[in-house]
Amino acid sequence: DIQMTQSPSSLSASVGDRVTISCRASQTIKTHLNWYQQEPGKAPKLLIYAASSLQHGVPSRFSGSGSATDFTLSISSLQPEDFATYYCQQTYSFPYSFGQGTKLDIK
């Protein structure tokens, strides 16, 4: 089974900051990597699929990169609505798996 490890587990930042979140797979997943944002009490929202493709309707300040085992989610200029928890997910092989999450809060 493929294990997904995110870093950091939590992150404090200010509005306007640029932040990056990392995700590492225990074996190659090519570019079968998705990123989700989840606000408290809500269902997750897809941000990025196939490592770097922006989901329709997601602001362009979000971007994804990487391949094989190392991936990054970047937010270019944090907005108040971006403070949430972020998850990566591999869909290269079953069982699909998520990272443990990165909680982004206001500094």
Add this chain to the structure above:
Amino acid sequence: EVQLVESGGGLVQPGGSLRLSCVGSGFTFSSYPMSWVRQAPGKGLEWISYISGNSISIYYADSVKGRFTISRDNAKNSLGLQMNSLRAEDTAVYYCTRDPPRGYTYSYFAHWGQGTLVAVSP
């Protein structure tokens, strides 16, 4: 508009059973693989099961294999999850999700239901 609506959650005793349902609308249900994802209180997301559009391909996480059964009724646009031998650690919000249609290179969950809470407690 794509909509997924789960139902069937509730309080159940350890060792008990529960059946969750998810009804899809706004798309051709039979063309899309579906999955169940759960989230224990205060914890992260856990994928637990997948079913292809024609029910030929089915997969489970090890944590639920042998206890949970995924199914679908395309005539009723309905996805199901039969949960048996429930344990305290199965307490979670359960979401149904939709994959891209068969033949897409990538899988991702662009559509989620609102979730239904399952609580396993004496």
